[in-house]
Every structure is written in C-alpha cells, then in structure tokens.
Amino acid sequence: MAASSDSTFETVEHDVLVIGAGGAGLRAAIEAAGTGVRVGLITKSLLGKAHTVMAEGGMAAAMGNVDDRDSWRVHFADTMRGGQYLNNWRMAELHAKEAPDRVKELEAWGALFDRTPDGRILQRNFGGHRYPRLAHTGDRTGLEMIRTLQDHGVHQGIDVHMEVTVLTLLKDGDRIAGAFAYDRDRGHFKLFKAPAVVMATGGIGRAYKITSNSWEYTGDGQSLAYHAGAALQDMEFVQFHPTGMIWPPSVRGILVTEGVRGEGGILKNSEGKRFMFDNIPENYKSSTADNPEEGWKYTQGDKNSRRPPELLTRDHVARMINIEVKAGRGSPHGGAFLDIAWIKERLPNAEAHIKRKLPSMYHQFMQLANMDITKQPMEIGPTTHYVMGGVRVDGDTQMTTVPGLFACGEVAAGLHGANRLGGNSLSDLIVFGKRAGEFAAKFAKENPKVTIDPKQAAAAEAAAIAPFARAANADGPYQVQEALQDSMQANVGIVRLQDEMETALATIQGLKKKAANVAVLGNREYNPGWHTALDLPNLLTVSEAITRCAIERKESRGGHFRDDYPEKDPAFGSFNLLITKGTDGEMQLTRQPIPEMPAHLKEVVEENK
Amino acid sequence: MSTMTDSGTRKQTFSLWRGERGTGAFKDYEATVTDGMVVLDVVHQIQAEQANDLACRWNCKAGKCGSCSAEINGKPKLMCMTRLDQLPANEPVTVEPMRAFPHVKDLVTDVSWNFEVKKKILKFVPRAPDAPDGTWRIQQADSDRVQEYRKCIECFLCQDVCHVLRDHHMHDEFIGPRFLLYAAALEMHPLDTGDRVPALKKDFGIGLCNITKCCTEVCPEHIQITDNAIIPLKERVADEYFDPLGQLVQIFSRRKEK
Structure with a gap:
C-alpha cells in the first residue's frame, strides 16, 4: 500500500x-x-x-x-x-x-x-x-x-x-x-x-x-x-564510562554521573576494598592522592590536596572495575560498588547534601532500582x-x-x-x-550555487522502500541489530584481542548481507521496524570502522585496550588512523601523521607536566 | 543492595492501543516479564518480537528526556519510569497514547502544538551585567529558588491531564500547565526583566485554571506546578489588574525592581 x-x-x-x-x-x-x-x-x-x-x-x-x-x-x-x-x-x-x-x-x-x-x-x-x-x-x-x-x-x-x-x-x-x-x-x-x-x-x-x-x-x-x-x-x-547502572537488568547501561565521585563517592569491591589506590598510572602519580584522607579533602575543595584515584580518567577507571570483576571480586551482578552514602561519616547533613548535589541520581535509583543512594552503595559497571x-x-x-x-x-x-x-x-x-x-x-x-542530481535521491528512495517488498520470512531488522550489538559487545569492547576482533569483522560482513535483505511489515507511517531497518547500514558502517581501526592499532592507549598488546607503543603515538571509502567501495585504512605541535603549545604541555 | 530479588519470569498480558490517526482499539499481547522491568521494556520486547511496526516514542529511558509519555492503566505516566512491580501483576496492563493530543499512530501523538505555544512566550530578557566582564552575580539561594521550575523535562503529561485542554479543548485560549510553569521560570529568574503578566491574563488564559492540581499529581519530576508556579502567577495577575491600591503605586514606580 x-x-x-x-x-x-x-x-x-x-x-x-x-x-x-x-x-x-x-x-x-x-x-x-x-x-x-x-x-x-x-x-x-x-x-x-x-x-x-x-x-x-x-x-x-x-x-x-x-x-x-x-x-x-x-x-x-x-x-x-x-x-x-x-x-x-x-x-x-x-x-x-x-x-x-x-x-x-x-x-x-x-x-x-x-x-x-x-x-x-x-x-x-x-x-x-x-x-x-x-x-x-x-x-x-x-x-x-x-x-x-x-x-x-x-x-x-x-x-x-x-x-x-x-x-x-x-x-x-x-x-x-x-x-x-x-x-x-x-x-x-x-x-x-x-x-x-x-x-x-x-x-x-x-x-x-x-x-x-x-x-x-x-x-x-x-x-x-x-x-x-x-x-x-x-x-x-x-x-x-566506568559507572553505568547494572541492576535491575532493564536499566543496564543507564549512566551514573561522574559527579558522584566528584562529590566524594568511592569505588569498592565485594571485599569492601577501595581498589582504585592499587594502580595509579605513572603520568598521573604526581597529581593523585596516595591516601583516602587527602582524596576526601580534595573533593571538599581543599586546594592543597590531590584528587582521589576514583577521579582518574574514565578509560583507566573502567578497566580497574573490569579487573576486579574478572578476579571474582565483583558485585553480585557483575560490577563494583560506588558508595556516596559513606560520606555521612564525614558530613553532618550527608543525606540532605547528597540529595541537593545529586538530585537526579537519587531520583533515578529510588525509582528504577528501589534503593536509596544516601543509605546504600550503588552497583555499577562500565557502559558504552x-x-x-x-x-x-x-x-x-x-x-x-x-x-x-x-x-x-x-x-x-x-x-x-x-x-x-x-x-x-x-x-x-x-x-x-x-x-x-x-x-x-x-x-x-x-558558494551559494548548488545543483541537485535527482538520480542520487531516486537511488536513496528506492533503497529505502525496498524492505517492504521482501518476503516476510527474511530476517527482521531488530534481530540483525541485536546480533551486531552482541558481537561488538563481546568482541570489540573494553578489552580487545586480535582473533576476537577478526570474528567481529566476519560477523559484520555476514550481517551486511542480512541487512541488505531485511523485511519490514506494515506501512510507512511511524513504523519503528522500518526505521530500524534503515538505521542498520549506518550501524554496520561505524562498527566496521571501529573494528578495522582497533585491529590496526596494535597497542593500548586511552579508550583502546588490547590484552595482546597491553602497553602503550610510542610508534603508534605519531599518527591518526583514517578510514575512507575506496573506489572499490571498500574501506581504506591509512596512517595520517600528526603535524608537529607548535613551540608555544609544547611549552604549555611542558609547564604542566 | 536493593530490596529487589533475582526472581524468575512470568507471563503477563499487555493491552496496547493499535491504530492510526484516531482510529484504533486495544490489542492484547502476551509478554514474558521479570521484576524490575519497566513498561517501556515490555513495549520494546513486543515491538522486537511480535509487532515490528508498533509505534512509540522514547529516548533516554531514564526519565530525563520526557519522550515516552503514555496512559498506563488509565494514568498519564512515563513508560520508562513505570516499574511493573508497581502495577497489579494478575491483570492486563493497558497502555494507550496521551488523549489530549491528536493521535498519530499506536502510542504516538502529535504534540507539536506545545512547541508552537512556547514560541509565543516572551523570551528571557536579562538585566545589564553586574560586572565589567559581562557576567552576573547571583546568590545560590536565588538560583535554588527557581530550579524547581527548570527541572521540567517537557513530557507534556501535565498538558495531557489538564481538563481545560483534555475535556474543553481550549488550546487556542489556554497554554496549559507546562507553559504556565515555563512563564513562571522566566518571571522568577533572578536576571530576567521581561514582563509576561499582561500576556498571561489576556492571551495565555491563566484565569481558566481552577487549581484542581491534576497537573501536579502526574508530574514525573514532582514539580509543585499548581502551588509554586500557577498560584504565584495568578497572584501577580491579580496584583496588577484587580488591586486598585497596587495600581496607584505602580503608576509611580516600575513593577519589577530587579
């Protein structure tokens, strides 16, 4: 119709x-x-x-x-x-x-x-x-x-x-x-x-x-x-992000603001240990507190104190939580504990203070997880x-x-x-x-003058309505999307390995064929099934780009961590990875050297080391 | 941790409104649910497994964007913030679109009227900056006082439940609780110098609100819309138009001394 x-x-x-x-x-x-x-x-x-x-x-x-x-x-x-x-x-x-x-x-x-x-x-x-x-x-x-x-x-x-x-x-x-x-x-x-x-x-x-x-x-x-x-x-x-909600299952992934840690929230494992002091990266040692007392003072505005390790960069904190979970010291639902309630040991009106500083977090946990963050620690884990x-x-x-x-x-x-x-x-x-x-x-x-090529629009239109003409027994858009999400989560996630990423790439190639053949039911009026089908090529393109770049970068740096190359390699610090579409329609990967930083900015980096 | 337990799954019937542009009927779907799920999870599950073309709006799934407004068991609510364990487990759950707006499809309504109304309200007009660098000085207490109005996530549930709009369809005469709240947020902003009082009386129909507080009851942000926004605005209107002594005073002084 x-x-x-x-x-x-x-x-x-x-x-x-x-x-x-x-x-x-x-x-x-x-x-x-x-x-x-x-x-x-x-x-x-x-x-x-x-x-x-x-x-x-x-x-x-x-x-x-x-x-x-x-x-x-x-x-x-x-x-x-x-x-x-x-x-x-x-x-x-x-x-x-x-x-x-x-x-x-x-x-x-x-x-x-x-x-x-x-x-x-x-x-x-x-x-x-x-x-x-x-x-x-x-x-x-x-x-x-x-x-x-x-x-x-x-x-x-x-x-x-x-x-x-x-x-x-x-x-x-x-x-x-x-x-x-x-x-x-x-x-x-x-x-x-x-x-x-x-x-x-x-x-x-x-x-x-x-x-x-x-x-x-x-x-x-x-x-x-x-x-x-x-x-x-x-x-x-x-x-x-290191702190997403993980329980109940339906809220998995919803963000818990870093502001919780900024206000004095601490991370603990199932043994009650504050594990973030265990491993402070070399380049942050001089600016990070080495004891809980100093960290607390920092969150309360003491200018002479250094920040607590909970406020290290997100990549590091997420990996530290991952290590605790893998070592069997995670929370009941596979994360860690984020505790802001503990500040009642330090502040007289802690409960009111938390509600005033973190009102929507209080509200979010009360309503979705039925728990009071002014009284109990939150269960959290990394989320994309x-x-x-x-x-x-x-x-x-x-x-x-x-x-x-x-x-x-x-x-x-x-x-x-x-x-x-x-x-x-x-x-x-x-x-x-x-x-x-x-x-x-x-x-x-x-440059005000442009000419529209109607053929480009016609091709996009034809591709967009094609799913309606397909047999009902073809794959559904939601199933293809879910298969992609499962693969990316398992294979190109927070900790990466060569063979897993190659599996992901093969999965993406297979899903591209399925996406090109999904069937959509119903008509064009506000049809989320159709919308999801049209989103699939975009999801597949970016997933392929992420995976190809992640395979190419054989080191660990920032948000990219590889178990098979766990160290940072200076050789990988001099270029960006570029993905462009080749004449054959396939992704081309190139290493683009980063231009040298001008002297006045180098100076700024040096003076802040 | 939480009082919630890792309990097993159960079956429950969901009666969802299906249809387009005003036509439609409830259709039953059987869903597999667990404790801790919210209504939006079930709608998504049905959409993915049983009815790919089931229309619903949603975005953040955390009660922050105000997209997934609907009427659940007859009550205006956000689907993402309505947990199944807050609803009777042994009866079907009904989910239908907001009834005060034109129907589009299934659970989706045309809320564009709200965006048009907002344009009619005089925008923020700050006083001259307090400091030479173009910045202002505001006390925390003055900021805190108006934050309640600014929490609004524009879910339009208050508009949905307001009888002036829902039952009497006075969309041309009345801007509804959401925009009375918005006007209050501007009127009481510590820096604002605009005057919206004449428009509130003449164009925005504040007199049509008879303070039944239905809007306050459904607000997912728990904003005291009636007590803290509408009534103070009504008082401002009354002061300006129905207070002879006040009117005399006004002739000799500016109404706002911000």
Missing part, C-alpha cells in the same frame, strides 16, 4: 542545513542564523530530547572561579594528557581558550548555574581536570544546556524539522549539495537542498549491547559523511558512552574533507584524542558548534 514509491517529494531549501539538534547542532544553527542566512535544523526526535539532555556533570571551562590557578593553558594540557597526545592540538587549544566565553554566553541566554559564595558560576571537580572546572546545574547540566539553547533558538528564525531522518547526503561533484530524508510521522520523503551542511548527529552507542545511549545513536553522521567521501578518524577510541573518533575536520572551521560538509560535537573527531575527559563534551558542543555554524554560513554565502 503506502510502501510504493512517491513520484514527487517535497523539496526544502536552506543556506545551512544542520543535521542533529543536540547541543552542537542547536549551537551551530543559532550561530548560522545569527549571520542572516536561512537555517534548517533536522532532528530524528522531538526538539529538546537529544542525548545532551542526559549529560549530568557539567561543562569544562577554565574560568578560574573556584581556583584561580586555572587557565586555558592548564585545561589544554589536561585535555592533551587525557587524549594521550593523539588530539588535534589546534582544537584542544581553541576549546580551552573559548569554552569560558561560550559558558558565559549560555548564562546570558538564561541558563542558571550553581554559584560560588561570591555569586559567580560554581565549578566542580571531575576526572582528569587538575582544578575544579565544570560549570554545572546540580546533576542535570545537560537539561539546562539544551533547554537554554532550544528556547533561545526558537526565537532565531530557525526552521526546525522534527522527527526527520536523513538517508543520504547529496553531492554536486565533489561538494555537498544537501540531504535526502524521510519524515518518521508519515514516511514521506523530503529533499533538502543546501550549499552547506553541518553534521551534529552524536555518537554510535547503539552498536553495543550495553550503552548509555538512546536509539538515536546509530552512527548516522559518521556513516553518511563516510559514504559522501569524508574521512573518519580514530574510530577505535570508544569510551566506556561516547566515541572519541569520528569525522575528520579542520580544527578552525570544522569543515570535513568534503567541501561544504561540516561536523561538530561527538560526530567529529580530534578534540579528545584517545580518551575524552568528563565535562569536555558539553564544552566541545558549544565551542565547535558555534564554529561550525559560523563557517558553514560563511561557506554558504561564498
């Missing part, structure tokens, strides 16, 4: 088309609209529901409101150290320098942050940040951010296309020309013509079984950009959270290797290198969202 082809579809024209309406996409759209160009904003969900809303801890910006020793120099050095020096140093520099202004701008647009005693924006401690640096609103900073951007944006004349999914990017020769999409509501196709396109689609978490990400995080942006000719970079670096790799971009303009195609936020690579520091994501969104919007608008003004 409605599965037949549309002979006509709506064409919408914008100067700048932004795909994705989380923090980065909204910020890009606001910036572009501010320059006077016509801006369209596409979101797969309703406005304001993007993953940014889940961010809890805060946004990193060296404002120095709590500790005036902080500066962009220290933030830059922290980001580079956390990223194991695979970062795009230009992006790390711009990020550290511009984040404070972007945060203040949010306040001017109505965001209301927690305050210092003298009324300035309060900043909290977070893993890998030397000084208290995260501007925050309790533990719902992401909600404050996205609502501020959303409410500011709706008055900027941006055309918002809600519940629309992009199927393919359109090209005019080498340059971008727009995107071809469908609306989820009616299943109608839409052609967006635009001389500049900004990708702000977020991450890839749904490639894994246990994830903090929602259904939306199917790697659309990475995959669409790759198929349009852009390069993907460092895809092996996936962040497994973020991808450091993504679309390769120019550090200043955020343009990809495809003229007119920009990328910002999680979908872009570079800022975080091999591992992202908590709090550097929200600041990434606003710093590079702004830049992407600014330069996309500039590009659109300078």
